[in-house]
Amino acid sequence: MYIVRRLAQAIPVVLGITIVTFFLLRLIPGDPAMTLLGNRGTPEQIAALRARWGLDEPIWVQFWLFLKQLAHGDTGASLFYEVPTRTLIASRIGVTMSLVAFATIFSVLISVPLATIAAIRKDRPADHVIRAVPLVGLGMPSFWVGLVLILIFAVNLGWFPVGGWGDTIPEHIYALILPGLTSALAIVPLLVRSLRVGMLEVLQADYIATVRAKGLREPRVLLVHVARNAIIPTLTLLGINIAFLIGATVVVERVFQLNGLGTLMLTSISNRDFPVVQGVTFVLALSVVVINLATDLTAARLDPRIRLS
Amino acid sequence: MVDLVQRSAERIVLDMFSVGGSQTKLGVVMSWSQEEYTRRDVLKVGAAGVGLLALGRLAAACGGTSTSSSASPTAAGSPKTGGQLIVGRAFQPTVQAVGLDPHNMAVSSGNVYTADKLYETLYITDAKGVLQPWLVDSHEVSTDGMTYTLALKPDVVFSDGKAMTADDVAWSLNRARTSKTGSMSFLNFAIKDVTAVDAATVKILLSQPWAPLLSDLSIYSDAILPKDLNGLSEKEFFANPVGTGPFKLKSWAQQGAEITMERNTNYWQAGKPYVDEVVFRVILDDNQRVLQVQSGGVHIIDTVPPAQVEALKGDSKVAVGVFPAWSVDLVFFNEKVKYYADRNVRRAIAYSIDTKAIASATTFNTAPAGGSFFPPSLQYYDANTPLLSYDIEAAKAELAKSAYPNGFETKILIPSGNQVWLQTAQILLDSMAKIGIKATIDQKDEAAYQKDFRSFNYDQMINNAINDISDPDEMAAFQCDPKGGFSDSFWTGYNNPEVVKLVREAAAEMDSTKRGEMYSQIQAMVAQDAPYVALTYPPSIYAWGTAVNGFAVNPGGAYMLESVWLA
Secondary structure, eight states, X not given: OHHHHHHHHHHHHHHHHHHHHHHHHHHSSOOHHHHHHGGGOOHXXXXXXXXXXXXXXXXXXXXXXXXXXXXXXXXXXXXXXXXXXXXXXXXXHHHHHHHHXXXXXXXXXXXXXXXXXXXXXXTSHHHHHHHHHHHHHHTSXXXXXXXXXXXXXXXXXXXXXXXXXXXSHHHHHHHHHHHHHHHHHHHHHHHHHHHHHHHXXXXXXXXHHHXXXXXXXXXXXXXXXXXXXXXXXXXXXXXXHHHHHHHHHHHHHHHTTOOSHHHHHHHHHHHTOHHHHHHHHHHHHHHHHHHHHHHHHHHHHHOTTSXXX | OHHHHHHHHHHHHHHHHHHHHHHHHHHHHSOHHHHHHHHHHHHHHHHHHHTHHHHHHHHHHHHHTSOSOOOOSSOOSOOOOOOEEEEEESOOOSSOGGGOOTTSOOOOHXXXXXXXXXXXXXXXXXXXXXXXXXXXXXXXXXXXXXXXEEEEOTTOBOTXXXXXXXXXXXXXXXXXXXXXXXXXXXXXXXXXXXEEEETTEEEEEESSOOTTHHHHTTSGGGOOOOGGGGGOOHHHHHHSOOOSSSEEEEEEEGGGTEEEEEEOTTOSSTTOOOSSEEEEEEOOOHHHHHHHHHHTSOSEEOOOOGGGHHHHHTOTTEEEEEEOOSEEEEEEEOTTSHHHHSHHHHHHHHHHOOHHHHHHHHSXXXXXXXXXXXXXXXXXXXXXXXXXXXXXXHHHXXXXXXXXXXXXXXXXXXXXXXXXHHHHHHHHHHHHHHTTOEEEEEEEOHHHHHHHHHTTOOSEEEEEEEOOSSSTHHHXXXXXXXXXXXXXXXXXXXXXXXXXXXXXXXXXXXXXXXXHHHHHHHHHHHHHHOSEEEEEOOOEEEEEETTEESOOBOTTSOBOOTTOEEO
């Protein structure tokens, strides 16, 4: 029931974003037909192409058509490629979602151990290093981090491909390691700090003193009692940051030559391929909503004190 | 060596800022998550500079492992057959496989340099820029210059095994010249009809004597297809196209992001092509493209950023080719704006521009400095064209003679994301400031830029002019004759009746010495009128792994792959 209500609440949000995108796209200057035909396109050709794409119709007619298509679950055919936006998105969403998944896994794998060490060694050198070094990462944009990683691990050491996606599943996994790491590094500093603070709070709690007094061994104290309680604020933060990661893929995909939604989005915006931009925006907005919901559900599962209502 | 590497690292940073730049635009139309990213990104940009030194050192480490000599563009030895050639390109075709119709498609690098591997033209331009008969043995011109008779090569075969006949040629050229959606059909306006005399002879009837005809026939959009598309519908035919080219379409993945072509086993040149397959892979990011060729992931890349040429030359595993092109970067003046209707203002600005400084600062000396509006590689280019060369005193004197002796405020329109033009615009700004013209830079993204200059909504702009064929008439007509193209003299409104008359006469003049004199005169008059000023002649820059042999690019920017082989 709760899930249904949350999803219902998301409908106006996603719809609103899509409609705002529709009008914003048409407000910014630039014409898809001119862009497609380039310097050599004659005015007649431009007019013919606009007519073929229905761009010569008044904007409310276009909007009505758009709403009708949306009701059928599509935002129309791509102007440049003349295939349904759905098809375009379907062929590329796998890349982007795998990238986001990798980034999420990496960020957890990196931040949980680091935060644990920092919390145990509070105010000692290890703690200072763990808190300070990732901040440098926070100060560097993803495209920069990506390039540095490519130079070190792909060009100099030759451990990973410079870019691309590969043909088989093992190749895909291999290809996603550097881009996944690049995206993860952007949010690791935030996660480490939040998780460390959470752990410190829990470490000082009375029930930890109790379990210690019971004679539980330290690893078990940390893993079962501390981590589980400290992870909830971090999880919420992670949820918000996955949304950020989805946005960041736009840049990371380009740097690593991955043909995902981000690359599609960039080219479609510069081409003014309206239906595709609308379609991708719709999908991204929807995934942000779904991830937020999933985060809340998981948090409730981990901590029965959280009531979903 | 090291400072070159560091300079290239610096350029990588600049390139990356341009990625960030397009991200900023994204923020406007995107959901909140992207917008947040943009704000953060802006904060991060300052910090990126700190990392510059680190990358410079890294790049130096890469360069250190290689020897300083670069491989020669064309290696000796006898060609080997076989292998898969991977070409990384900066441009994605804008047509689906069903739309790869040479007579009807938009002119874009992604489209043209895909189609020209499948279909061929009667004439081609070789790597030196010289027109060569290709599917034709010989030609004859009637004494009045109105009829051309072409003898076709006898053994040309389509990829489906059928012989190419005069019927196919006549049908193709007639389809091309009557096409309403072909962007280059204007080149064929002088053709009245094309008929087959016998199986191996074609007659082209003209409506007026037309010197550029054979050059016009070398344009990709005059490609030869089987008559009536073998009886298939356009959709059916272009999904599985048949041509006389060295390759056949094998697969078309992700809207052209990866195109695979296989050897045409019926190719009319015995033993060619040498490679079994060619893969065209779209790699949008400049740095990624360069790194891919360095790491051996792709064999050949196009559009190498000028800033990275020196660094690449230091890599022994990679060869760099800087091919002169019929391409000119110019600053254009909109004569519909009162200041630029004044010839003295235009001349004053022309005098204020130091094209040599621009060429060396912005293109790292890969492009020659501008002079005539014809590029040096183009037929009838005149190196002795009287120019308004850099001279601040002369510039001040010209401005004093104009209606605006005290200067004025103006804007330079450029597309965003183009680092070379941004730097050029900054230099222009300084030059004009010296004579009292206060300019600002107006950066718009490509689509908005196109819209602005096409509606004459600009003061000055930087743009690129190209000639697609070996004959200069295309460029002359498009840039000087308001009715010669559709662009009103490249969207400047420039109209000098004397120049217009000469342009039209030169196209009809069959004596090449006289034509040369006419084009010299045209170049001189345009240089003195200064409707635009040529800044640089940007070359086509490619890089390829040392396994690649026989690769060359013609001045039109096209490259043939039938003679390329992998060691």
